[in-house]
Amino acid sequence: MPPIIQVKNISKSYTRDSFAIPVLNDITLDIEEGEFFCLMGPSGSGKTTLLNLIAGIDKPTKGNIFIKDTDITLLNESSLAKWRASNIGFVFQFYNLIPVLTAYENIELPLMLTHLSKAEKKQHVEAALNVVGLTDRMFHYPKQLSGGQEQRVAIARAIVTDPLILVADEPTGDLDKNSAAEILILLDRLNKEFKKTILMVTHDPHAAEKASKIRHLDKGDLI
Amino acid sequence: MKIFKLVFKNAFRHKLRSFLTILGIAIAVIAFGVLRTVVTAWYVGVEATAANRLVTRQAVSFIFPLPYTYRDKIQQVPGVSQVTFASWFQGVYIDKNQFFARFACDAETMFDVYPEFLLSKKELETFKREQNSCVVGEDIAKQYKLKVGDVMPIEGDIYPGRWEFVIRGIYKPRDKTTDATQMLFHWNYVNERIKKETPERAGDVGWYIVKIKDPSKSGLISKQIDDLFKNSNAETKTESERAFAQSFLASTSAIITAMNILSFVIIGIILLVLGNTMIMSARERTREYAVMKTIGFSGSHLIGLIMGESLVISIIGGALGLTLTFPLIQGLEKVIPKGFFPVFEIEPITIILASIAALSIGVLSSLSPIQRALKMKIVEGFRFVG
Numbered sequence: 254m255p256p257i258i259q260v261k262n263i264s265k266s267y268t269r270d271s272f273a274i275p276v277l278n279d280i281t282l283d284i285e286e287g288e289f290f291c292l293m294g295p296s297g298s299g300k301t302t303l304l305n306l307i308a309g310i311d312k313p314t315k316g317n318i319f320i321k322d323t324d325i326t327l328l329n330e331s332s333l334a335k336w337r338a339s340n341i342g343f344v345f346q347f348y349n350l351i352p353v354l355t356a357y358e359n360i361e362l363p364l365m366l367t368h369l370s371k372a373e374k375k376q377h378v379e380a381a382l383n384v385v386g387l388t389d390r391m392f393h394y395p396k397q398l399s400g401g402q403e404q405r406v407a408i409a410r411a412i413v414t415d416p417l418i419l420v421a422d423e424p425t426g427d428l429d430k431n432s433a434a435e436i437l438i439l440l441d442r443l444n445k446e447f448k449k450t451i452l453m454v455t456h457d458p459h460a461a462e463k464a465s466k467i468r469h470l471d472k473g474d475l476i
Numbered sequence: 477m478k479i480f481k482l483v484f485k486n487a488f489r490h491k492l493r494s495f496l497t498i499l500g501i502a503i504a505v506i507a508f509g510v511l512r513t514v515v516t517a518w519y520v521g522v523e524a525t526a527a528n529r530l531v532t533r534q535a536v537s538f539i540f541p542l543p544y545t546y547r548d549k550i551q552q553v554p555g556v557s558q559v560t561f562a563s564w565f566q567g568v569y570i571d572k573n574q575f576f577a578r579f580a581c582d583a584e585t586m587f588d589v590y591p592e593f594l595l596s597k598k599e600l601e602t603f604k605r606e607q608n609s610c611v612v613g614e615d616i617a618k619q620y621k622l623k624v625g626d627v628m629p630i631e632g633d634i635y636p637g638r639w640e641f642v643i644r645g646i647y648k649p650r651d652k653t654t655d656a657t658q659m660l661f662h663w664n665y666v667n668e669r670i671k672k673e674t675p676e677r678a679g680d681v682g683w684y685i686v687k688i689k690d691p692s693k694s695g696l697i698s699k700q701i702d703d704l705f706k707n708s709n710a711e712t713k714t715e716s717e718r719a720f721a722q723s724f725l726a727s728t729s730a731i732i733t734a735m736n737i738l739s740f741v742i743i744g745i746i747l748l749v750l751g752n753t754m755i756m757s758a759r760e761r762t763r764e765y766a767v768m769k770t771i772g773f774s775g776s777h778l779i780g781l782i783m784g785e786s787l788v789i790s791i792i793g794g795a796l797g798l799t800l801t802f803p804l805i806q807g808l809e810k811v812i813p814k815g816f817f818p819v820f821e822i823e824p825i826t827i828i829l830a831s832i833a834a835l836s837i838g839v840l841s842s843l844s845p846i847q848r849a850l851k852m853k854i855v856e857g858f859r860f861v862g
């Protein structure tokens with residue numbers, strides 16, 4: 254079976270004051286289905302940039318990215334949005350929950366873009382809540398939750414649509430040791446039990462221990 | 477959950493800010509409603525005019541009288557169906573602050589020429605018969621608790637002396653714009669007394685009201701009337717009743733124009749207030765919009781979200797403002813002397829304009845934040861530090 258993610262000769266540069274600043278240089282990378290892939294490297298090396306390109310929220314300057322059989326670099330903005338909605342689950346360092354929505358409503362948010370019935374949505378949300386172990390907190394608002402709990406809600410939101418790939422940018426970066434460990438166990442479970450392909454960016458060597466594969470970026474080069 | 481719920485929750489995220497903005501919109505709508513009501517009240521005299529009536533007055537000024545003898549001459553002009561006349565009597569009723577129009581008129585023809593003053597046949601007949609009688613508008617009767625048979629004493633100023641008139645009829649307004657604050661009595665009665673006291677002033681009439689058969693001929697007929705009295709020592713100026721009423725407003729038209737402009741300036745200011753609130757809110761939510769875009773929400777979702785929020789605030793503010801405008805106008809109507817603004821009511825058009833204004837404010841205020849949210853690249857949104 255071909256790799257689920259194929260990054261082919263990707264370059265990315267940002268233009269600032271009409272200077273082109275190269276961030277990624279000719280990256281080629283394969284990630285297999287079911288892998289727990291970990292991307293490490295010093296700050297500013299381009300980890301977030303690469304993750305964003307693979308997740309389809311940014312466009313490369315050069316090169317192609319195939320996810321399954323789709324070259325996502327060829328999709329226009331609105332098809333890319335639809336593609337993300339059904340293929341990618343996002344987990345961010347700072348959780349990025351909507352503060353005026355309860356845990357339940359935050360998790361339900363991606364389902365608003367689907368045609369599921371009310372009952373089906375409820376089923377999905379409750380299943381996701383169950384996986385992250387927060388059924389008893391579903392009516393709490395983000396500010397009533399601890400950082401670890403907020404991140405678990407964020408993970409539930411990421412998996413509620415049952416996406417192909419889960420991307421996580423430093424998901425433990427803002428958490429204490431214990432909460433971080435819980436999140437890693439949860440991600441590991443999603444990988445092993447639910448067969449999710451996971452692409453995680455981290456600084457933390459502990460976090461990387463769970464990974465099935467680790468690659469390093471340095472100044473825009475994969476080493 | 478429906479997107480509407482999120483719209484609502486967003487609108488009230490900062491309770492105090494939303495409350496103040498809503499209050500601002502409400503106050504603006506109230507100010508708009510009151511100003512426009514005053515403006516329309518001012519114009520009500522013009523609105524109440526009839527196309528088939530001309531007014532003939534002294535050419536130099538309305539304050540100079542015309543001879544009674546003109547009546548028959550005007551009556552002869554082709555196209556004229558009826559002629560009546562009136563004089564401004566003024567005088568003081570109770571005290572100087574009780575202001576309403578008091579006219580000496582031709583009792584025989586007045587109510588034929590003004591069919592919008594509704595008077596029962598019986599009352600009209602008694603009024604015509606009794607020389608010292610008068611008819612008052614319904615609003616005046618209500619305000620001073622007057623009924624048929626009561627005597628209204630007037631202290632004369634233009635026509636000096638004490639005058640007493642017995643109420644023999646109370647007329648009702650036919651239209652919303654009809655002035656129901658007038659007091660009408662016999663010109664003959666006044667004239668007889670003037671004949672004895674100041675004979676040189678007898679036989680004077682304030683102005684003539686000429687009913688014509690075909691309103692489209694009003695220009696021609698006016699000219700024919702005025703030609704009759706060319707080179708006499710009391711030349712006339714005849715114009716449509718509408719033009720006549722407007723000439724009264726000419727001196728105050730600058731104030732009215734200012735009020736008119738002001739009413740829209742207020743709307744403009746409140747647009748800036750809500751616009752500012754929306755821009756602040758949307759800036760704070762840059763990251764959230766980035767998250768929603770990441771999840772797959774499209775441009776139209778964001779438009780709905782932002783415009784919806786803006787509309788929720790403007791609609792609540794507008795509705796609150798309109799709800800409060802009604803009792804306020806009613807209260808003002810009570811304290812403003814009846815005769816000053818004979819009709820002081822919120823016009824449907826004012827309500828429509830205020831609603832349109834509130835809705836447009838809602839839409840317009842959201843445009844800049846919408847444009848910003850749509851233009852924003854997701855990665856930039858995540859890097860944004862508000």
Ligand SMILES: Nc1ncnc2c1ncn2[C@@H]1O[C@H](COP(=O)(O)OP(=O)(O)OP(=O)(O)O)[C@@H](O)[C@H]1O
Binds near residue numbers: 297301
């Ligand atoms: N939108 C942008 N505009 C300009 N420069 C950018 C932009 N995004 C990233 N960069 C630059 O690209 C480089 C790589 O950034 P990136 O965020 O990918 O690094 P990172 O490896 O994730 O770092 P960290 O570990 O600190 O998160 C940095 O020098 C950064 O300043």
Ligand SMILES: [Mg+2]
Binds near residue numbers: 300301302422
């Ligand atoms: Mg990063």
